[in-house]
Amino acid sequence: MKSGCDHAVEYIYHYLDGEISWTREQRIRWHLRRCRDCVGAYDFEAGLKSAIARAARTDVPPELFTRLQTLLEQEIGNGS
Numbered sequence: 001m002k003s004g005c006d007h008a009v010e011y012i013y014h015y016l017d018g019e020i021s022w023t024r025e026q027r028i029r030w031h032l033r034r035c036r037d038c039v040g041a042y043d044f045e046a047g048l049k050s051a052i053a054r055a056a057r058t059d060v061p062p063e064l065f066t067r068l069q070t071l072l073e074q075e076i077g078n079g080s
């Protein structure tokens with residue numbers, strides 16, 4: 001893994017939640033532009049997050065929601 005990826009991946013979660021400072025957001029955007037690995041991670045998280053958001057708005061079986069959460073936890077575990 002290239003240097004800088006650790007921080008980028010770490011901040012992606014906060015970035016998606018809109019919980020980071022402007023400076024860190026720019027740093028992530030800059031990193032995502034040149035790092036395909038992190039773009040993949042970002043796309044995965046963004047897709048998962050929107051899937052969860054959709055699930056929360058609609059009548060989705062609780063099992064599916066649990067499965068999504070498990071997926072997310074596994075991804076976080078693999079990322080370290």
Ligand SMILES: [Zn+2]
Pocket residue numbers: 002004005006008031035036037038039
């Ligand atoms: Zn990276």
